[in-house]
Amino acid sequence: MSTPSDIAKKYNPYRLPDNVKPVHYDLTIKTDLENLTFDGVATIDLKVAKDTTEIVFNAGEELALHDVTVRSTALKTEQVQSAKIVDKSNERAIVELSNALPAESSAQLKVSFTSKLTGSMLGYYYSTYKSEGKEIPYALTQFEPTFARRAFPCWDEPAIKATFDVTLLSRSNTVNLSNMPAISETPYTHKPNTATGGVVDTLSSLFHNLKVEVGLKTENVVHNNVEGEWKVTKFDTTPIMSTYLVAFANGPFEHIESSYTSPLSGKVRPLRVYATPDIIHQTQWGLDVKARVLPEYEKVFNIEFPLPKLDTLVAHDFDAGAMENWGLITGRTSAYLLDPKNADIRAKKRIASVQTHEVAHQWFGNIVTMAWWDNLWLNEGFATLMGEMIILNKLVLIQPDWNLYPEFGIEHLADALSLDSRRTSHPIEVPIEDANLINQIFDSLSYSKAGSVLRMLSAYAGEEAFLKGVSIYLKKHLYGNSVTTDLWDGIAEATGLDIRSLMNNWILKIGYPVLTVTETPEGITVRQDRFLSDGSPTLEENATIWQVPLAVLSADASGKASLNRTALLTERETSMKLDTSKPFKLNGGNVGVYRVLYSSERVDKIAQEAGKESSIFSLDDRMGLLSDGLALAQASLAKTSALLTVVDRLRNEKEQLVWKAVIDALGEVNSLFWLEGTIKENLRELRRSLFAPLVPTVGFTYPSDESVDAAELRTLVITQAALTGDPNVIKELQGRFETYMTSGSLADIPPDLIRITFRTAVKHGGRREWEKMKSIYLDPPTPTLQLAAIAAMCHTQDAKLIEETLKFTESVRTQDVVYFWSALRMNHGARSELAEYTMSNWDGIYKRFEKGFSQLSRIVAFAFDKLSASGDADKIEAFFKGKDTSAFSMSLAQTLELIKVNAKWRTNSLEDVEQWLVQWKKGSKL
Structure with missing residues (x-):
């Protein structure tokens, strides 16, 4: 029998050998939600490329493999073998054959397997929802990138495509879903084995009988309301596809339905959204978006959606945001559910973008897949x-x-x-x-x-x-x-x-350039160098020369904006003729993936022009000016005070997206000095001076006929005024929250102000308000309210409640921990406690998330990435020394670097920011 070292020496340690290739899988999966187990048989048709006595495939260590047979058409034999998972770290199993399979022949591998359904949110796993106080389980898959192998034996690489027939055996009061439509659904009747007490005689006999009963395709009719304890659902054959896109699910699902008509063929395709009964009423918005975007994709790509249906399944527990499984998109509740009565713009945008993103994958990834x-x-x-x-x-x-x-x-x-x-x-x-x-x-x-x-x-x-x-x-x-x-x-x-x-x-190549603009009598000289947040690339790091679309925005003779998109920087440095007496800016429209560094005098001129009512600089350009100013300050290539001056120049801004860029910039500076009491308070005063005067103008009412931009500006202004301590806004929000506490109705809180109202109530309240948020989290009417409750809980200023919030995360849904971590890191009063808690409880945290997909990386980043004191990075680095960081090594390295960069930025800019704020408070011209 081969050992892991044998396989490592013989084959690529991370890629499967190419001696055989699957062309078709026949999968039968039995799901037992009462016992949280699943059993299965995979019958895999193979093409043999080379003479071989070994078949190596992927299988997760969670799978127990049984009853392996290999049939060869060339040898006209059936070999009964055993399969062993011999390489646990890379999840590979091997079947060793006594008779070699000849090249250019066909073979068939049949493997039965058993496993538990876990709450890992990967492979084939279970989630739950509450009904009448009970937790009701259901099961679904998440296979990207390398987790199909946890559900069935397979060649789990994107380039190894095959077709799939999926058959699901389940209890009759549940719904089965997969990539393709069901072509038959029939009762499965059997007698339990009294000797073993099992549901079936044996796993092998069950699947033998099952293949006899449903082995042939029936007419394209689904038989509903199946009687009996168990049922069999057989799905149509998929197109050729990668294993990570295979999907199936079983549970007490309900659905809503729509359709769209293909603009290319005129075919009408059904579209459904499935969910558990408690949340199905919140799925209409996502379904409407899906129905609208599918014909648009067909027209843009001139390629028809190739499957006969496209379903979506909404899950209470989901590791990522959503997953593009071909024909059966899946995702978490916050990415798909919208309560029409309490729908804020933020949630509408998120759901629309997630749905449209996943539909895009039906072409990018599913029809055409990366190698x-x-x-x-x-x-x-x-x-x-x-x-x-x-x-x-x-x-x-x-x-x-x-x-x-x-x-x-x-x-x-x-x-x-x-x-x-x-x-x-x-x-x-x-x-x-x-x-x-x-x-x-x-x-x-x-x-x-x-x-x-x-x-x-x-x-x-x-x-x-x-x-x-x-x-x-x-x-x-x-x-x-x-x-x-x-x-x-x-x-x-x-x-x-x-x-x-x-x-x-x-x-x-790694990175991107910063373009340094030097003005000359004839125009400008532009030089590109790699941009690093610490501002100092080495010669080796600065070797790349990018071809940079300059997108030169300037004023013509009449003063109108002119944008030259043809200019391309292909060298380290070039000169351009330009009338610098008129306003100009590179990266017009802010679509270039680079930074631009001007002299401080030019930045001030651009800022002055940007602040004018009739400026040639669009809102994209104003946003880009702020984003560049922040990054250049962090890298110590420009003064942080210059960024603050730009912000002050834009205080008459009308566009909410520019205000959002202002908030992002000031938020980073404020976060940098979170331990500096005087500077932090002066920055708060600066922020309050920008937003509090706008509150009477925007008001607290959201007219039904107003623009989205106007509504979002109101939300932004009120939120910032509350966060910076405006007493009138705080009083107003507290009053509305009290009405909610008394009446139980949210009628007095506009949906777009729920998040800041909850947060303000907890921040300026106590245990009573915190406990209310906890109760909303535990029994949320909508995902929007649940996320608002999480953010509010995490912004308490009470040390005891911060401690309780951290302790509470040990019992929340695993997928939600990152929401708590993300919010706690933004609370200056909880930032140090979060870092200390993470280190003190690391063993438990690691055990909880070690088999997850991306959670550990985000947990590490959110726990530490807002720290900026000298020595913080060294302390964290020392803590992780000797620990297994392989699952989050990139995130840890990036977080440590960011802490060091911000510590350097804080030291370099402390006096500069302090002096600027003193002058600003005096009312001096800046």
Whole structure:
């Protein structure tokens, strides 16, 4: 029998050998929700590429493998073997054969298996919901990236595609779901084995009988209301697909239904959303969005959605936000549920973008799949760009004034630039093999930076030509796998541009540039260097030369804005003719993935122009000016006081997205000095001076006919006024909360003010208010209220209640812990306690999350990334020394670097910020 070392020597330690390849899986899964177990049989048709006496495949250590047989058509034999999981770290099993399978032949591997349903939120797992005080379980799958192997034996790599027949055996009072429509549903009648007390005679005999009964396809009719204890649901055969996209579920689900008509073929496809009975009434908004976006994707890509249906299943426990399983999208409640009576704009936007993002994957990832996880960005970058900007923007009837293009910049571009400014970042396309690292690249680089780089390319090449190139790419690789250069070739064909040369360094190299602008008598000189948050790249780190679309925005002779998108910086440095006596700015429209550094005099001129009513600088440009100012200050390439001056110049701003950028910038500066009492109070006063005067103008009423932008500005202004201590706003919100406490009705609190009202009540209240939030969390009417309650609980100023909040997280749903951590880190009074608690309770935290997907990485980041005192990083580094950090090594390294960067920034800017605030309070001209 082979040992792990034998396999390691013989094969790639992280990739399966290519001696055999699956072409079709016949999966039968029995789910027992009463005992929280599942059993199964996988019958896998194989093509044999090379003579072999070994079959190596993936199987999680949770699976107990039984009854292995291998049939060979060439040998006309059936070999009864055993399978052993011989490489636990890489989850691989081996079947050793006494008779070699000959090359170019066909074979069939049949393996039965048993396992427990756990609450891990990975593989095939169980979740629960409450009904009449009882916890009712149901089961569903989460296989991306490498967790299909925890549910059935398989070749769990994205390039190893096959077709799948799925048959589910379950109790008759439950609903079965999978990627494809059910083609039959029949009772399963059997006699229990009295000798063993089991449900079936034996696992093998059950599945033997089952294959006899439902082995042949029946007419395309689903028989509902099946009588009897158990039933069998058989689903249609899938297209060729990767294992990580296989999905199935079993539980007491209800559904709502709609449909859409394909603009390409005229076919009508059913669309459903499934959920448990307690939440099904909140699923209509997500279904409506899905019905609207599907025909838009078909028109844009000129490729019809290939499956006969598209379902969504909403789960109470879910590790990620959502998952794009082909034909059966899954996701957590906060990503899909919307109460029409208490729907705030924030929740509407989130659900619409998540739904549209996952639908984008039905093309990007499902029809065309990356060859390996180093090309994850081909899936996630495109779904981010298409789902959260381009396609949603086309759906003006959903909401005509969502400002999705500039909002993409403040949400995704800002996140991408922040993480990618660290040495511990990674390229968008990162060489990767180990599953521990695969899990960690589901980050803002694979999503937000990838989407932002594609947005920059779309702006440079023109969106219409860009999308045409995307369509060419998809059509050339339908049902296959692809790599980065395949995409570049499709866009090159559509645009006539050398896309490979233009884009390779943006994808293959770590980081991005800062462009230093020096003014000359004839115009400007522009130089590119790698931008690092500590401001000092080495020669080696500064070796990359990017091809940078400069997007030069300037005023023409008449004073109107002129944008040159053709200018491209391809060298270290270049000179350009430009009339610098008129306003100008690089990265016009703020779509470039880079920073721009001007002289302090030019920054002030741009800020003055930006503050004018008729400025040539759009809201995107004003947002970019603030974002760059913050990053350059952090890197000590510009003064933090210069950023504060820009903020002060923009105090007459009208656009809420620019105000959001102001809040983000001031929030980071304020967080930096969270231990400096005087500076912190003066910064609070500055922030209050910006927002409190606007409260009487915006008021507390949300008219039904007002624009989304006006509503969001009101929410933002009132929130900031409350957070900075405006007594009138605090009193108003406390009064509305008291009405809620007395009446139990939220009628007096507009949905968009629920979060800040709850938070204000707890922050300025005590145990009574905190206990109310706890009760909402434990029995939430909606996900929106639950998230608001979490944020409120975490912002108590009472040391005892902070301690109780941390203790309470030990009993909350595992998926919710990151919400608590994220909120606690933003409470200056709880920040140190959170870090200490994480270290003091690390063994329990690690055990709880060690087999999860991405939770540990976020737990570590949120516990420590807001620390900024000298010595904090050394203390944390010493704590983790000698511990197993393989599951979150990237996150830990990035967090330690950020703490060091912020400690340096704090030291360098302390006197500068202190002096600026003194002058500002005196009313001096800044």
